[in-house]
Amino acid sequence: MTFRSRLFWLFTFFVLLAVGIVAAGVTFVTRNAFEELDARRTDALVAQFREEFKQRGEEAALQVKGIADAEATTRMAIELMRPNADASTYYWDARNVAAAHQLDILDFVATDGTIISSAEWPARAGYKLSWVTKTDDWASAGAFLVRMDTQEGPTLGLMAVANAVPVADKRIYVVGGKKLGKDFISTLALSEGMRALVYLNLDKDFSSDGLLDANGAVQEAERFSPLVEQVRQAPKEQTAQIAWSSDPASAEAFHLLPLEGRDNELLGVLLIGASQRERVMVEHRIILLAVGVAGLGLLLGALLSWWGAARITQPVTKLVNGAREVAAGNWNARVDLRSKDDIGQLAAAFNQMTEQLVDQRDRLVQSERVAAWRELARRLAHELKNPLFPLQITVENLRRARMKSAEEFDEVFDESTETLLAEIENLKGIIGRFSDFARMPRPELRAVDANEVVRTVVRLFEAQFSAVGRPPITPELHLEANLPVIQADPLLLHRAIENLVLNAMDAMPSGGVLALATSSGEGSVIIEIADTGSGLTPEECERLFTPYYTTKLHGTGLGLAVVQSVISDHGGTISVESESGVGTTFRIVLMIRPAVETERNVAPAASADSVSKGQARVAAAAPAAVAAVPAVESDGAANGTGGEAFSDALPRDVESGESHEAHGDGAADVGADDAAANSREAITTSEPEA
Numbered sequence: 001m002t003f004r005s006r007l008f009w010l011f012t013f014f015v016l017l018a019v020g021i022v023a024a025g026v027t028f029v030t031r032n033a034f035e036e037l038d039a040r041r042t043d044a045l046v047a048q049f050r051e052e053f054k055q056r057g058e059e060a061a062l063q064v065k066g067i068a069d070a071e072a073t074t075r076m077a078i079e080l081m082r083p084n085a086d087a088s089t090y091y092w093d094a095r096n097v098a099a100a101h102q103l104d105i106l107d108f109v110a111t112d113g114t115i116i117s118s119a120e121w122p123a124r125a126g127y128k129l130s131w132v133t134k135t136d137d138w139a140s141a142g143a144f145l146v147r148m149d150t151q152e153g154p155t156l157g158l159m160a161v162a163n164a165v166p167v168a169d170k171r172i173y174v175v176g177g178k179k180l181g182k183d184f185i186s187t188l189a190l191s192e193g194m195r196a197l198v199y200l201n202l203d204k205d206f207s208s209d210g211l212l213d214a215n216g217a218v219q220e221a222e223r224f225s226p227l228v229e230q231v232r233q234a235p236k237e238q239t240a241q242i243a244w245s246s247d248p249a250s251a252e253a254f255h256l257l258p259l260e261g262r263d264n265e266l267l268g269v270l271l272i273g274a275s276q277r278e279r280v281m282v283e284h285r286i287i288l289l290a291v292g293v294a295g296l297g298l299l300l301g302a303l304l305s306w307w308g309a310a311r312i313t314q315p316v317t318k319l320v321n322g323a324r325e326v327a328a329g330n331w332n333a334r335v336d337l338r339s340k341d342d343i344g345q346l347a348a349a350f351n352q353m354t355e356q357l358v359d360q361r362d363r364l365v366q367s368e369r370v371a372a373w374r375e376l377a378r379r380l381a382h383e384l385k386n387p388l389f390p391l392q393i394t395v396e397n398l399r400r401a402r403m404k405s406a407e408e409f410d411e412v413f414d415e416s417t418e419t420l421l422a423e424i425e426n427l428k429g430i431i432g433r434f435s436d437f438a439r440m441p442r443p444e445l446r447a448v449d450a451n452e453v454v455r456t457v458v459r460l461f462e463a464q465f466s467a468v469g470r471p472p473i474t475p476e477l478h479l480e481a482n483l484p485v486i487q488a489d490p491l492l493l494h495r496a497i498e499n500l501v502l503n504a505m506d507a508m509p510s511g512g513v514l515a516l517a518t519s520s521g522e523g524s525v526i527i528e529i530a531d532t533g534s535g536l537t538p539e540e541c542e543r544l545f546t547p548y549y550t551t552k553l554h555g556t557g558l559g560l561a562v563v564q565s566v567i568s569d570h571g572g573t574i575s576v577e578s579e580s581g582v583g584t585t586f587r588i589v590l591m592i593r594p595a596v597e598t599e600r601n602v603a604p605a606a607s608a609d610s611v612s613k614g615q616a617r618v619a620a621a622a623p624a625a626v627a628a629v630p631a632v633e634s635d636g637a638a639n640g641t642g643g644e645a646f647s648d649a650l651p652r653d654v655e656s657g658e659s660h661e662a663h664g665d666g667a668a669d670v671g672a673d674d675a676a677a678n679s680r681e682a683i684t685t686s687e688p689e690a
Contacts, residue, residue: 007312008305015297023290027283034279041191042255045272048188049196049257053158056184057143060177061160063101065139068162068174072097076108077164077172080116087116087125094119098176105148105157109133109173116172120150132173138162144262145180147202154202156180156259156268180259180268186214193275198259199228200268220244228269231256235266241276249280315343319350331358383430387423394419434558443489443569450486450493450525450590451479454516457497464505471511478517486525486592488570493590496566499559500529500586507533507584523592524572530585536578544576570594 067073076093079085090108098106098119106119113133118124135141138161148157159177178184180198188196197218200210206228208221218224227240235258244250252273259268318335325333331354337347394416401412458475465473504514512532519526536544547561567574571594578584 007308008302011301011305012298015301016294019290019294019297023286026286030282030286031279034276034282038253038274041194042272042274045188045190045194045196046255046257046270049270052184052187054143056178057158057160060103060158061143061162063103064160064162064174064176067097067101067106067176068164068172073108073164073172073174076116077166077170080110080172081170090117091122091125093117095122101176103176104179105150105159106174106176109175111170111172120148123151124149129175132161132175135161138173141262143177145259145267146261147267150179156200156202158184182212182214182216185212188214193278195273197224197271197273198268199224199271201228201232201259201266224271227254227256227271231258231269232266235260249277251276251280312343315339315347319343319347322350322354326354326357331361380434383434384427387426387430390419390423394423441492443492443566445487445489445594447485448488448490448493449483450488450518450527451483453490453494453497454479454518454527457494457501458516460498461501461505465514471509473505473508473511474513476513476515478515480517480519483518484520484525484592486590487594488590492566493570496563496588497527497529499563503559503586504529504531504533504584507531512583521589525590525592527588527590528585529588530583532583535580535582535584536576537580541576541578545574 072093076090080087080090087110094106094108094117098104104120107124107129108116108118109129109132110116111133113128113130115124115127115129131146141161143158143160145156146159148155148159157177157179159175162174164172164174180200185196185198190196195213197211197213200212202210206222206225209217211218211221211224223242223244227242230238230240237258238256239253240256241251241253244252252275255272255274257270257272258266259270261267315337318337322333322335333354334351335347337344339347397412398416401409401416404412454477458477461475465475501514501516508514508531515528515530517528517530519528545560545564547558564574567588567590570590572588572590574589575587576584577587
């Protein structure tokens, strides 16, 4: 993910987080405000109900008391105390008196509880109203709720009882009041979005007919059954909610108030409902507003992230590109940033670093060139010193023989010329080996089957594996079937494997097992050559690929350096693993499609370009192995000496396998025809190393 994307998502996250927190906070506060408002309105309505209940109860008590104290009531009591009094003469009195005092319920009850006259149900005259006689002092009781039977059916009445003036030991009870129903509910002042209902708990089970509002029966009364049952189970003030549909705005919150009688029995439930539509609509508006703000924040975040990223990532991108150019080899890369902030200081430090790297590279190249010349001179002097001494002795012998007779001179002359020719051939061989290492050609890539190359090399050495007079060597092939075809130079690859096989044979003078294996990796092919010789020490493994380093009494120490050069020119790697007394394994890793230059796609001017500044003349005159030394500043020597000059080997640049661009010049000094022929020979062109 790019910095611009991270900046955008970071800004978006914080915008959404801020908007979400604000929206959640506003919604929470709004919900609490509405709940508090609903609670206040509900409390006010409950208080209004109780006040109305109390006021109507007091009115009923006063009216009942007035009826009990009326002269007509006293006269009724006196008449009924007479023997053989006829109570039927007062059959309609209760209805007439109730109508005069606007009472829904009025009963005249005798001392024994018998109804004398009933306004709500005249036919009940003569029936018992036994609960009236259970209390003597009704004056202090006040109004109360009680279940009353009427001509229309049972109902709840807000009732009061008063005693008429007693005659002798007899008295008349006046029971009167008003029904608790829709007329009572209609007197409550309801706020918008609120409603009041009353449930008359007259039956054992829930009855839809018992639920009333100001208009009478309630629609979908069955939905209130759980609420009523909830109060029946726990007769106390409670709250509940009914969702009338899937729309949250249809929900309605109810405050449940139990209505109890004189004996604390549950006679009814007052339900005060508050619609949640207004609250839900406000919350929806808040959410829509939050979404709008979030969208605006995202747009603003995109703009700000683009602007901020442009100010930050563009300089960083320039720095990244500059670093990539330096990594690709362009040490003259510079970053053009003129800002004075931290990025500008970083760019200035980067430019200063590249300038210092170029200066250090030039000094290192110069020192390595001088070291390479010195080492080459030392090696050539060492190799040429041995043949030159016999040449000097031979010439001196010829000069002394010249003073003798012709017969003796001819004899000495023939011997001396044979010696001279032998030593000259030795000198040519020495120079040819140096030229061969310097003139390693670039690989000509083509499709190559690594398994077939390994088989060809093994067939070439089959006679030597079981040669008479030397311990046998047993070859073992472990070749992976369906090995991918690689792009390589078959001759150079063949030559490298031959050198490793010869090296393994020299490491097993007492015979042993030579194992060659191939396998495939991720986009690569692996070739392993293992012997069962005496093995190498860790110090020897570190310096094994260093030019001119050898552990044998014969050879120039260039064999494994040539192998490493070939593998490196193919874009591959070679490594060695060895254990003393067990054996040594060389591991070659070649890419299936290497990204390397070949003789076909390298311009003739490549070698000239690899020589820096004013040293072209020196490079042209020196052997190619030395002239190409500064062409690469990369991989490092196998012996771990870093960028230092030689101690007893050529610089790391020679080993890296990339130092053969200027191979044409040095070869002219040692015979171009011989060196060109030697570069393509399979076995005799380089010497194996232990």
